[in-house]
Amino acid sequence: xxxxxxxxxxxxxxxxxxxxxxxxxxxxxxxxxxxxxxxxxxxxxxxxxxxxxxxxxxxxxxxxxxxxxxxxxxxxxxxxxxxxxxxxxxxxxxxxxxxxxxxxxxxxxxxxxxxxxxxxxxxxxxxxxxxxxxxxxxxxxxxxxxxxxxxxxxxxxxxxxxxxxxxxxxxxxxxxxxxxxxxxxxxxxxxxxxxxxxxxxxxxxxxxxxxxxxxxxxxxxxxxxxxxxxxxxxxxxxxxxxxxxxxxxxxxxxxxxxxxxxxxxxxxxxxxxxxxxxxxxxxxxxxxxxxxxxxxxxxxxxxxxxxxxxxxxxxxxxxxxxxxxxxxxxxxxxxxxxxxxxxxxxxxxxxxxxxxxxxxxxxxxxxxxxxxxxxxxxxxxxxxxxxxxxxxxxxxxxxxxxxxxxxxxxxxxxxxxxxxxxxxxxxxxxxxxxxx
Amino acid sequence: xxxxxxxxxxxxxxxxxxxxxxxxxxxxxxxxxxxxxxxxxxxxxxxxxxxxxxxxxxxxxxxxxxxxxxxxxxxxxxxxxxxxxxxxxxxxxxxxxxxxxxxxxxxxxxxxxxxxxxxxxxxxxxxxxxxxxxxxxxxxxxxxxxxxxxxxxxxxxxxxxxxxxxxxxxxxxxxxxxxxxxxxxxxxxxxxxxxxxxxxxxxxxxxxxxxxxxxxxxxxxxxx
Numbered sequence: 001x002x003x004x005x006x007x008x009x010x011x012x013x014x015x016x017x018x019x020x021x022x023x024x025x026x027x028x029x030x031x032x033x034x035x036x037x038x039x040x041x042x043x044x045x046x047x048x049x050x051x052x053x054x055x056x057x058x059x060x061x062x063x064x065x066x067x068x069x070x071x072x073x074x075x076x077x078x079x080x081x082x083x084x085x086x087x088x089x090x091x092x093x094x095x096x097x098x099x100x101x102x103x104x105x106x107x108x109x110x111x112x113x114x115x116x117x118x119x120x121x122x123x124x125x126x127x128x129x130x131x132x133x134x135x136x137x138x139x140x141x142x143x144x145x146x147x148x149x150x151x152x153x154x155x156x157x158x159x160x161x162x163x164x165x166x167x168x169x170x171x172x173x174x175x176x177x178x179x180x181x182x183x184x185x186x187x188x189x190x191x192x193x194x195x196x197x198x199x200x201x202x203x204x205x206x207x208x209x210x211x212x213x214x215x216x217x218x219x220x221x222x223x224x225x226x227x228x229x230x231x232x233x234x235x236x237x238x239x240x241x242x243x244x245x246x247x248x249x250x251x252x253x254x255x256x257x258x259x260x261x262x263x264x265x266x267x268x269x270x271x272x273x274x275x276x277x278x279x280x281x282x283x284x285x286x287x288x289x290x291x292x293x294x295x296x297x298x299x300x301x302x303x304x305x306x307x308x309x310x311x312x313x314x315x316x317x318x319x320x321x322x323x324x325x326x327x328x329x330x331x332x333x334x335x336x337x338x339x340x341x342x343x344x345x346x347x348x349x350x351x352x353x354x355x356x357x358x359x360x361x362x363x364x365x366x367x368x369x370x371x372x373x374x375x376x377x378x379x380x381x382x383x384x385x386x387x388x389x390x391x392x393x394x395x396x397x398x399x400x401x402x403x404x405x406x407x408x409x410x411x412x413x414x415x416x417x418x419x420x421x422x423x424x425x426x427x428x429x430x431x432x433x434x435x436x
Numbered sequence: 437x438x439x440x441x442x443x444x445x446x447x448x449x450x451x452x453x454x455x456x457x458x459x460x461x462x463x464x465x466x467x468x469x470x471x472x473x474x475x476x477x478x479x480x481x482x483x484x485x486x487x488x489x490x491x492x493x494x495x496x497x498x499x500x501x502x503x504x505x506x507x508x509x510x511x512x513x514x515x516x517x518x519x520x521x522x523x524x525x526x527x528x529x530x531x532x533x534x535x536x537x538x539x540x541x542x543x544x545x546x547x548x549x550x551x552x553x554x555x556x557x558x559x560x561x562x563x564x565x566x567x568x569x570x571x572x573x574x575x576x577x578x579x580x581x582x583x584x585x586x587x588x589x590x591x592x593x594x595x596x597x598x599x600x601x602x603x604x605x606x607x608x609x610x611x612x613x614x615x616x617x618x619x620x621x622x623x624x625x626x627x628x629x630x631x632x633x634x635x636x637x638x639x640x641x642x643x644x645x646x647x648x649x650x651x652x653x654x655x656x657x658x659x660x
Contacts, residue, residue, distance in 0.1 A: 079480030079522060101482045104512045105563055111480060111517075127519055142660040143644050145630070149563040149609045150512065210607055210632040211640060239644070269519070346614060361518035362555075368610055370530065372539055372557030 078112040083169045090177060090199045090222040092430055093118030098220075100173055100203060105370060106130040107151025108173065108205040108216050115224050115421075117429045123273045123321070125331060129228065131216060132265040132378070132393060133366035134209070135350070137343060138237075139245040139259040144347075146367050147209045156206040156213060172205050180221060183430045196430045198222050211235040215412060223429050226331075229416025230264050232400070235408050247401050257402035261341045263350060264415060265366035265378065268392045269359060273321035273329055280304070280356050280390045281330075285311045300390070303382045305352035308335055314354060315422055316390065324426035331424070333394065335417045341397035348379040355393040357381035366393055479523050487527060487546055488513045495529030495542040495551060507535040511565040516543055526552070530562050537625050537651055561610045564629045569608035572629050572648040573601035579655045586633070586641060593635035604641075605634030611647040617659035619649075626651035 078085055080099035089095045095116040103109045109130035116122040134147035155172035166176020183198035204217035213234035219227040240246070241258035249257045272278050280300045287293035300306075306314070317330035335353050343350035349367050355378045357363060362371035366378040375381055378393045398415035405411060477484055483491070491513045502508040509532050516526035525546040532539055539560040543553040564572070577583045577598075590598040598604075611628040613620060622628075627650045633641040647656040 079478055081475065081478040081481060084478075084481055099480045101480075101515065103482075103517075104514045109517075128517065143658075144612070144614070145609060146612050147609065149607070150565070153566060154607065208607070209609075238640075275519075359519070361516075361520070364517075368561045368563075368612060370539070370541075370560060370562030371555065372541060372560050373555040376560070 078114065080112070086169075086175050086201070086203060088175070088177065088201045088220075090201060092183070092196065092199070092222045094222040094224070094429060095122070096201050096220040097122070098203070100169065100175075102152045102155060102170075102172055102205070103130065104150050104152040105148065106132070106364065107148075107155060107207055108203075110203065110218060113220075113226075115220070115424070117224060117425045118222075120425055120429075123329065123424065124271050125226070127269040127271040127275070129218070129266060129268045130364075131230070132267040132364065133263075133349075133368075134214065134230070135261075135263040135265070135343075135347075135367060137261055137263070137341070137347075138239060138241075139261075140241050143239075145210070147212070147214075148365060148368075149209070151207050151209075154208050156208050158206065162206070166202075174202070174204050176202050178202060180219075183223060184428065198430070200227075208234065211237050224421035224424055226419040227416055228266050228268075228394075228419070229414050230262075231412035231414045232262055232398075233410050233412040236402055236406055236410055247403065249402050249404055249406065257406075259399065259401045261339065261397055261399050262415065263341050263343075263395060263397045265349075266394045266396075266417075267364065267366070268394065268419075270316040270331065270390065270392060272316050272318040272331060274318070275389060277318045277320040278390055279317050279319055280314060280387065280392070281317060282306060282312065282314050284309060300356050300387060302387060303358055303385050304354075304356045305379065305382045306354045306356070307351075308338055308340055308353040310336055312336070314392075316392065317422075323423050325423070327423035327426075329424050330422045332420045332422045333392065333417065334420065335394055335396060337415075337417065338395070339397040339399045341399070349377045350395070351379065352382075353395050355379070355382040355395075356387065357383075357391050357393065358385040358387055359389040359391050363391070366395070477525065479525065483513065483515045483525075483527055487525065490549075491527035491529055491544040491546060494544045494549060495527075495531065499531065502533070502535065508533045509565070509567065511562060511568070530565075532562075532568075532627060534627065534651055537627065558625055561612070561627075563610055564608040568627070568629060568650055569606050569631070570601055572608055572631050572650060573604060573606050573633065575648050575650075575653060576631060576643075576646070576655060577601055582646070582655060589641055590635060593637040593639060603636075607632040607634075616647075617657070619654070619656045620647060620658055622649060622652060623647060623656070628656070 078097050078099045084099050084101060086100060087097045098113040099111045101109045101111065109128065111128045113126040114122050114124045131148065136147055137144040157171040158168055158174055163174035163176055165178065166174050168174055178200055180198040180200045183196040185193055185195040187193045199222050200219040202217055202219045204215060207214045207216060211234055212232050215231035215233065217229050236257055239258040241256050243256055246256040246258040249255055270278055282298040284296040285293045286296055313332055313334045315330040315332045317328045319328055321329040323329055338353055340353060341350055360374060362374040363369060363381045369376050394417055396415050396417050398413060400413060492510050496503060496510055499508045511530040511532055514528045516528045527544045527546060529542045529544060531542065538556050538558050539562055540554065540556040542551045545552045577586060587598050590603065608629040608631050611623055611630045613623040628647045629650065630647055631643050633643060635641065645658045647658055649656050
């Protein structure tokens with residue numbers, strides 16, 4: 001790991017002078033990063049014939065003003081056809097393209113996810129994303145379930161009402177567009193306020209695992225944000241507990257429903273603007289109890305296990321791809337809403353909130369990985385290998401203390417995290433669409 | 437864990453693929469199977485039902501004898517998602533060898549009609565297949581104590597006697613070994629599952645402290 005600490009004054013100076021590609025890239029660190037980038041490029045060279053798609057199969061798009069310059073390679077066209085291709089333009093002009101697949105083990109899996117900002121060029125974001133485990137330990141210590149079985153075998157058929165305003169793809173997948181409230185609102189002098197409404201493309205399925213029904217969803221917003229989330233509904237297990245491990249539900253004190261956690265892992269194979277040049281960085285802000293806060297960037301050059309902090313976030317940045325302002329294109333990951341479950345020693349996979357591992361095709365699940373060629377769990381994937389093609393594993397915990405309101409059918413409780421574009425476009429993507 | 441990887445290229449295995457279609461019951465294709473396509477599948481499409489059946493047959497070609505005795509079992513076939521081979525139609529066949537308690541994963545190149553890679557190891561815990569799920573329920577019903585309890589619960593919930601394990605709404609998950617007593621320790625190398633069973637009135641049997649050891653064909657009482 002390389003940690004860079006920058007005094008705030010230096011940072012402001014760099015910003016004021018317009019020198020900084022990213023805030024922490026200015027000043028004395030610039031030379032070091034250039035060397036790193038060069039080393040990373042050299043390490044990334046792969047034998048011919050192992051690329052993801054034949055080069056040049058997609059014509060380069062015209063680049064309008066104020067958008068990113070053309071990348072070194074054209075974005076890969078999603079490699080699927082109907083009904084697996086989702087190609088949706090949202091009302092503000094933003095477009096998302098991706099493929100879905102109902103895999104036997106992981107269930108709903110999205111591949112070749114690409115985003116086109118309104119008026120901009122298409123850029124790849126994720127090569128693949130799916131659930132990697134749902135670990136459900138109960139508060140008394142037992143039982144403890146690993147809920148990913150063959151999810152593809154237990155998808156719940158969706159009715160038309162389960163996919164409002166959308167299209168069902170086969171019986172199990174819903175593709176729909178829905179409002180997400182204000183994209184922005186700004187009052188003006190002697191004029192009506194400027195405002196716009198935003199929309200999401202949502203892709204989801206439902207799975208029946210024992211008592212629980214899990215809604216597994218990815219929302220793709222018209223501002224480029226992605227929200228992976230899981231909603232647990234269906235029924236509570238009905239496990240009883242001592243009062244210290246549960247909450248009385250039903251009439252009087254006859255039943256104490258045992259509290260439990262849902263520790264949900266997502267696997268995210270980011271390929272930001274192509275497979276190459278992706279680097280993962282961690283951002284922290286020092287200065288608790290002081291007036292000034294200072295940005296601290298840690299660049300992960302090797303596989304890493306990272307824990308959450310209230311203001312900590314990460315990003316996957318393509319070191320070579322820049323937006324029209326000259327800033328590197330990146331996607332930020334924020335997991336600060338997690339309950340951060342930490343299990344016993346034999347559940348080392350619960351000891352971090354974000355794992356970064358070098359891509360290996362056989363690393364699929366966060367626990368009970370079904371491949372003899374790979375380690376059994378995510379804490380073992382994140383060893384010490386040098387990162388040239390990072391895969392991120394996000395662990396989000398929700399602690400469920402049942403209420404009377406959780407009576408059958410149990411209301412949905414959601415958990416997830418946010419992936420936000422950082423410097424993908426050079427300005428508000430909504431304003432860009434207004435200007436078109 | 438005794439793992440190893442051997443690349444194999446067995447020319448002509450595809451020819452054998454015509455035989456043995458009984459190895460894959462209809463349910464094994466699951467909902468992930470792409471609908472029968474009028475067009476050839478695109479590289480990123482899910483496997484078609486035909487591709488799943490072919491991959492299973494190609495991967496099983498050298499295992500027919502052991503499969504016929506139930507010693508070796510094809511669990512399921514998954515599209516191979518290695519992005520280095522994204523332009524190829526490849527499938528991973530998950531095969532469990534109960535004789536040696538090893539998982540075997542064979543990667544089939546559907547274009548070439550042959551197995552192009554194999555990995556095998558002990559102590560690997562892939563999710564249970566539908567066939568294993570049903571077998572676990574049959575073992576549980578065959579146990580005198582559990583069988584009696586389940587039949588009574590079913591009769592009360594359904595108002596009719598239980599005819600077979602398929603009357604139960606079944607769901608198996610792989611059992612992850614912890615310190616649950618001496619019998620459960622065998623699950624570190626054996627194939628063990630947990631079972632959920634739903635009754636017609638929507639209630640569930642209490643199976644929380646039960647694991648089924650499919651390798652030893654035993655019911656294990658989990659201790660905690």
